Amino acid sequence: MKNNDKNKKAEDILTNDSLVDQMVKGTLPDEEISAEEIGMARDISRAAKPVHTSLSAAEKDFLGERINQRILGEKRKRNLIWIGSAAVVLVLVGLTFVFQLADQSEIRNYASSISVKPDSDFTRLLLSGEKEIRINSPQSRIEYSENGQEVKIDTQPKVEQQSVSNDHSFNTVIVPYGKRSQITLSDNSKVFLNSGSKLIYPAKFDQDKREVYLEGEAIFDVSHDASHPFYVITQDLEVKVLGTIFNLSAYHDDKTVNTVLENGSVELRYGSNSWLGFSKVKMVPGMLAVFDPAAKNIDQTKVNTENYTSWKDGYLVLEKSTLESIAKKLSRYYNVSIGFDNPELALETFSGDLDLRNSAIQVLELIAQTMDIEINQVGSEIRIKNKPD
Amino acid sequence: MQKEVNFDYLLWKRIKAGETKAFNELYQLYADILFSFGMIYSKDRELVKDCIHDLFFDLFKYRKNLADNDHIRNYLFKSLKRKIQTPKTGKLTLVYTEVIQEENEQKVAAWTNEDVEIQEEKIEKIKKVIAKLSDHQQEVLNLKFQVGLSYQEIAKILDISVESVRTLVYRAVKTIREELNVNSSALILLSVYASTFRRPKFEKI
Numbered sequence: 105m106k107n108n109d110k111n112k113k114a115e116d117i118l119t120n121d122s123l124v125d126q127m128v129k130g131t132l133p134d135e136e137i138s139a140e141e142i143g144m145a146r147d148i149s150r151a152a153k154p155v156h157t158s159l160s161a162a163e164k165d166f167l168g169e170r171i172n173q174r175i176l177g178e179k180r181k182r183n184l185i186w187i188g189s190a191a192v193v194l195v196l197v198g199l200t201f202v203f204q205l206a207d208q209s210e211i212r213n214y215a216s217s218i219s220v221k222p223d224s225d226f227t228r229l230l231l232s233g234e235k236e237i238r239i240n241s242p243q244s245r246i247e248y249s250e251n252g253q254e255v256k257i258d259t260q261p262k263v264e265q266q267s268v269s270n271d272h273s274f275n276t277v278i279v280p281y282g283k284r285s286q287i288t289l290s291d292n293s294k295v296f297l298n299s300g301s302k303l304i305y306p307a308k309f310d311q312d313k314r315e316v317y318l319e320g321e322a323i324f325d326v327s328h329d330a331s332h333p334f335y336v337i338t339q340d341l342e343v344k345v346l347g348t349i350f351n352l353s354a355y356h357d358d359k360t361v362n363t364v365l366e367n368g369s370v371e372l373r374y375g376s377n378s379w380l381g382f383s384k385v386k387m388v389p390g391m392l393a394v395f396d397p398a399a400k401n402i403d404q405t406k407v408n409t410e411n412y413t414s415w416k417d418g419y420l421v422l423e424k425s426t427l428e429s430i431a432k433k434l435s436r437y438y439n440v441s442i443g444f445d446n447p448e449l450a451l452e453t454f455s456g457d458l459d460l461r462n463s464a465i466q467v468l469e470l471i472a473q474t475m476d477i478e479i480n481q482v483g484s485e486i487r488i489k490n491k492p493d
Numbered sequence: 494m495q496k497e498v499n500f501d502y503l504l505w506k507r508i509k510a511g512e513t514k515a516f517n518e519l520y521q522l523y524a525d526i527l528f529s530f531g532m533i534y535s536k537d538r539e540l541v542k543d544c545i546h547d548l549f550f551d552l553f554k555y556r557k558n559l560a561d562n563d564h565i566r567n568y569l570f571k572s573l574k575r576k577i578q579t580p581k582t583g584k585l586t587l588v589y590t591e592v593i594q595e596e597n598e599q600k601v602a603a604w605t606n607e608d609v610e611i612q613e614e615k616i617e618k619i620k621k622v623i624a625k626l627s628d629h630q631q632e633v634l635n636l637k638f639q640v641g642l643s644y645q646e647i648a649k650i651l652d653i654s655v656e657s658v659r660t661l662v663y664r665a666v667k668t669i670r671e672e673l674n675v676n677s678s679a680l681i682l683l684s685v686y687a688s689t690f691r692r693p694k695f696e697k698i
Contacts, residue, residue: 113667115662115664118637121644151623153639154532156532158525159524159529167545174546175549178553
């Protein structure tokens with residue numbers, strides 16, 4: 105079809121799919137249509153497209169996660185019924201099999217369906233019934249009532265959620281880099297969740313045990329209840345707790361999972377090469393247990409526990425820490441990227457207290473005063489380099 | 494076009510089989526266009542997101558009842574529209590301390606270039622005319638230029654003929670063009686005024 109009509113108007117362009125395409129691409133033949141009409145057509149098409157009608161990448165990811173969770177939740181419900189009838193047979197099969205099944209714990213399955221996207225601007229709380237609450241404050245407080253049905257966030261009015269009677273309704277808190285959150289669970293245990301971390305827990309705990317899932321770093325102050333042991337599950341390691349305070353760091357981008365026990369007693373369980381398929385280790389207060397998932401072994405050393413738990417009070421206590429590990433902590437805490445001009449610098453060590461109420465630059469400047477280093481802001485990155493002679 | 498239909502058809506089959514990955518693929522493929530589409534029928538972003546969520550979940554739940562030959566795009570668009578237009582009962586959206594910051598950026602950009610500013614004024618004017626059009630005309634304009642659907646698709650979604658859709662757009666655009674031409678002389682005057690009197694202000698040293 106030839107368009108030799110010099111009198112084509114905006115409405116002629118806009119009612120023809122192929123002309124609209126050409127308009128978008130800017131390939132409309134201007135010897136055939138006047139520039140004025142092309143301009144008019146373009147303006148009208150723009151006016152019919154209001155701003156803020158597109159989905160941001162973060163929104164898309166998050167909505168996708170919600171849908172995924174919901175679908176997996178539905179599948180889980182069906183599988184549970186099936187497992188129920190298969191359980192009788194399993195008892196005969198033996199112990200190792202049972203452990204493998206326990207390993208597929210429900211909370212762990214659920215956790216694998218939600219990925220942490222620490223680059224969000226908000227701390228996000230996912231309640232049962234697919235409700236999402238976004239929290240803006242950098243140090244948020246989330247408190248559950250004893251029955252798990254009421255949630256208080258910072259100074260906001262209480263939020264209610266239903267269906268907590270359902271054993272399988274998990275809640276999730278996702279804290280992005282640069283923010284922290286303090287959560288009081290329904291059993292009155294407190295969890296200080298560090299930057300870039302995720303905690304999953306039931307709104308109200310089961311009858312027999314208390315189970316939460318952690319990715320990232322948190323300090324647990326677990327309320328004592330011997331008849332309901334408290335388990336913290338991470339991807340590679342499980343911690344069984346009986347009323348205690350400890351710090352657990354299980355970031356995906358760290359090679360090891362670190363547990364520091366302040367007081368009380370915990371038992372670590374992890375997959376190993378033993379004939380049972382797993383091993384158990386008890387910890388006593390004042391110890392740091394470093395679990396290496398690749399080598400499947402745990403090393404314990406005596407440490408000053410304050411060095412590992414002080415972040416919850418807004419400062420860092422460092423004893424001969426490498427600049428590399430300090431940079432990693434600060435970059436998570438402040439959500440900034442920190443790099444070294446000279447890789448050897450990363451291995452230098454620093455001891456002292458750092459006040460985290462200051463900015464990342466101020467904190468690093470403080471370190472720089474005692475060492476031969478210089479701090480520079482280059483674009484969005486902070487660079488650490490040798491002081492020029 | 495034929496390829497796309499075939500691809501959709503295969504995806505549809507996998508969804509009917511309950512393959513979780515297929516749902517994810519479908520979501521990645523359609524989330525953006527569905528959202529943009531949904532925003533025609535509600536100004537509430539959270540509501541539109543909730544409805545997309547429900548749409549995909551229903552798809553999973555009732556996958557066994559899905560017909561084989563359903564056109565996937567058409568199905569998604571129609572169901573989403575129905576969901577958004579069905580009033581929600583007792584469902585509250587919980588969003589605290591939401592920040593919306595995008596708004597200012599465009600205005601700032603406009604200040605840097607006078608041509609852009611005149612352009613923006615014109616578009617604002619067109620928007621006002623569009624707001625006075627019939628609901629049906631507005632809907633079709635949005636479907637065409639906000640979502641970027643073809644006339645064929647719009648016709649299917651609205652259950653009217655392609656010619657009726659074209660006629661709606663034709664009349665809408667004609668109305669806009671004529672309304673604007675009436676005022677165009679005033680507009681040109683305004684822009685001359687703007688360029689003569691504003692410039693010295695900026696060049697003052």
